[in-house]
Amino acid sequence: MRDTRRARLVLGLLLATALVLMTVDHRAGVGSPLGALRGASSSVFGTVERAGAAVIRPFGDLWRTVTDAPRAQDLLGDLRAENERLKGQLAAQRLDRERSEELRRLLGLAGTAQYKIVTAQVIARRGTPGFEDAAEIDAGTADGVRVDMTVLNGQGLVGRVVRAGTSTSTVVLLSDPALSAGARLEGGNEIGVVNGVGEEGGLVRFRLLDSTAPLTAGARVVSFGSQNGSPYVPGVPIGVIERVEATPGELTRTAYARPYADLSALDVVGVVVAGPPRDPRDAVLPPRPKKPVERGTGTPAQKQAARGEERAAADGSTGGVLTPPAAPSGTGEPPAARGRERGPGGYPGRDTGRGTGRGTGRDTGRGTGGWDRSYETPGFGGPAARDESRGQAPVREPVRGRDPVVRGEGVYDGGRWPANGPYSAPGGDAGPSRGTSDWGGAPGGYDGEYGYEEGNGE
Amino acid sequence: MIVAGLLLAAMFLQVIVVNRLPLPWEAGPDLVLLVVVGCALFRTAVQGAVIGFLAGLVVDVMPPSAHPVGQYALVLCAVGFAAGRAGERGLPQVPVVIGCAVGAPLLALCVGALLGDPRVSLSSLAVTLPAAMAYNLVAAPVVVWTVVRLLGERPVRRRRLGFAVRSRT
Known part of the structure; x- marks a missing residue:
């Protein structure tokens, strides 16, 4: 059959052509003479394909949305859970960091002054503005805490222990009107009394016993100390005078001081279980600060x-x-x-x-x-x-x-x-x-x- | 003309849609192959071979291609010839289409193996090849039917082998 033979011939030719093309392209690799052909086609078809893809994409997305839906639900759940977990961790971390910073400051203060302290954390708080202002801490007699011990934090005086339980104690804060502490103006002998005044935006009242003594805003107040360091050890920073009240003719001068310790946001506090020793030389103390501290x-x-x-x-x-x-x-x-x-x-x-x-x-x-x-x-x-x-x-x-x-x-x-x-x-x-x-x-x-x-x- | 349009449409559909569908077993139906088969069924073997060769050549140079030019041309040329010859001889279409759908991937694989294509491996033999055949078979009825509808029952063989067909039916 001539027709068949011709067909076979054509087929053979085409197959041979294909084989030759393949061989040439395969052997030549990158520098193939067919590269030009590919390039041209890619510029033509590529354009069309891009346009087509843009048209098709929404459908593809839809398709994927549908096929991924069940998995997406699980994924969403997992991600939500993970998100919650991470958030929690982050918050905990922040809290930990703050606490560590508080502790560091507290230790720094205690070390400088050579107080022996027991650290504790405020676990409960009772406050009625103008009346009671007390906090519960998680250290008690088991930790060496006794009644009438000074409580401070990294910034300054916090208050004193009024009741010591086995594992918790109650601290009356500086801002409690019922608490008064002897205080001294920085750098001088002027002494006075500090006590809380419920409101007043967290300020404490400082009454200077000598009404003629100079007293200006910005002066700093430290605790005066009590006998045997109870209830107050000397030298604890109390606050900065913020405003002085004119009280002509009175025996005392009244000023309001901003406490160093943020009494409304207490967390880590220290209870001074032993004041500075009489003679620091005999005592085993934390490393002294560079200068001898009396x-x-x-x-x-x-x-x-x-x-x-x-x-x-x-x-x-x-x-x-x-x-x-x-x-x-x-x-x-x-x-x-x-x-x-x-x-x-x-x-x-x-x-x-x-x-x-x-x-x-x-x-x-x-x-x-x-x-x-x-x-x-x-x-x-x-x-x-x-x-x-x-x-x-x-x-x-x-x-x-x-x-x-x-x-x-x-x-x-x-x-x-x-x-x-x-x-x-x-x-x-x-x-x-x-x-x-x-x-x-x-x-x-x-x-x-x-x-x-x-x-x-x- | 219609054939060229059909083939181009098939090629674009193939690269834009079908190949991007996330089908299981990493395979998909070969629309161009099926269109070539559909076209060749109603033409002579020579015409089928030429159609297949040209279509394969275009597919070879179409952008996402990483195989030597000519590989697909050879496969489609052979398939087109076979389908055309089967049509000429008036063989039943369904087995022919099935044979082509199954044979073409195998042939492509063989040609790749001849060229030392590293993609031809045991796993591709065991998974991709059967998957490709299965997809071809699934898509074949739709595609071939569409092609036949668009081209109409071509007269070539009818005229030539009309009696045979009639007598057989």
């Missing part, structure tokens, strides 16, 4: 620590300040710290004796009064002392001077010692004064001071 000095140091070195920045002598007191006293730092306060105290002799022109008298009055009974005292002994001190406008200056005093030994001593010097030097002078004052001062003017401090010591 009890009294602890305050400034602490303050610095807590608040940053504004002060240090202000005058570089800070560091030196603290140390020097120790040096003179030789015996121990406590004297230095107290020395400052008592420095005035030393005068007290004077004060008691005569209330000589020196404002110191006032100081002493307070120093003495406040010193031991510190926190209650302000209320009691305070007034008397105050009265005496009142007249002493001149004194103020010295007081002022004290700021520097606190910081620089030179200043401090300079300010006072010269003053004392005269007094003490006379011996007789000093003698009488001391005689008058109960705390039988040691013979020496200065030494007397120290000795007496030691005698009184805590």
Whole structure:
């Protein structure tokens, strides 16, 4: 059949052509002469395909939506669950980070001041504005917490323990009107009482016992300390004076301070189970901060620590300040710290004796009064002392001077010692004064001071 | 003309729609093959071979292609010839279409194997090949029927082998 033969011939030719094409293309690889053909076709067909794909895509998506629907439900569920889990983790992490930061600050503060603390967490809170303001913490007698211990956090004073259970304790916060704590203005001997005032936007009232003492917004307040550090250990930052109320003719000056501790958002707190030891040298303590810290000095140091070195920045002598007191006293730092306060105290002799022109008298009055009974005292002994001190406008200056005093030994001593010097030097002078004052001062003017401090010591 | 249009439509449908459907077993019906078969069934073997060759050549150079030019041309050429010859001889169409639908993937695989195509492996033999055959068989009735409807019952064989067909029926 001719037709069939021709057909076979055509078929054979076509197949051969295809084979040749294949071979050429396969062998030549990338540089194939058919590359041009491919390129041309791809530009033509590619365009059409793109247009076609654009038309088809919605259908494809629809198709996929339909076919994926069952799986998508599961996927959605899984993703939701995972999302919840991750959210929870994130929140927990944030909480943990905040807590760790709180703890770090708390430890920093406690280490600087050499308090021994038990950390605890606020687990419940009761607050009626203007009335009760208390918190429950998750540490109790089992952890060494006792009634009338100071509670603080990384920023400052929080309150004190009023009831200690086995594993939980109740803390009355600084903002509770029923709580009052002895406080002292930074860098001076001016003392006062801090107590809560329900409302007032989280402020606490600070009553300065000496109405003539300079008191301006921005001054910082630290705890004065109580006998045996109970209920308040000395030197805990309390707050910053925010506004001073004009109270002409009153015995006390009233100011409002913003507490360092955010009392409305308490989480991690520390209970001071042991105040700074009498003689830090015997005690096993956390590593000391770079400068020797004395009890009294602890305050400034602490303050610095807590608040940053504004002060240090202000005058570089800070560091030196603290140390020097120790040096003179030789015996121990406590004297230095107290020395400052008592420095005035030393005068007290004077004060008691005569209330000589020196404002110191006032100081002493307070120093003495406040010193031991510190926190209650302000209320009691305070007034008397105050009265005496009142007249002493001149004194103020010295007081002022004290700021520097606190910081620089030179200043401090300079300010006072010269003053004392005269007094003490006379011996007789000093003698009488001391005689008058109960705390039988040691013979020496200065030494007397120290000795007496030691005698009184805590 | 109609044949060319049909083939082009089939090619685009193939690359735009069918190959993108997420069908199981990674295979799909070969529309071009089925259209070539449908066309060749009503033409002579030579015409079928030529149609198949040209269609295969176009498919070979159409953009998403990673095989040597000519591979598909060879396969479709052979299939077109076979279908045309079967039509000429008046063989029953259904077995012919089935044979083509099953044989073409096998032939393509063989040609690939001849060229040392790494894609020809045991798994492709075991899974993809049967899947492709099955899809071809599934799609064949629809496609071939459509082609036949569009082309009409072509006269060539009818005229030539009309008596035979009539006598057989």
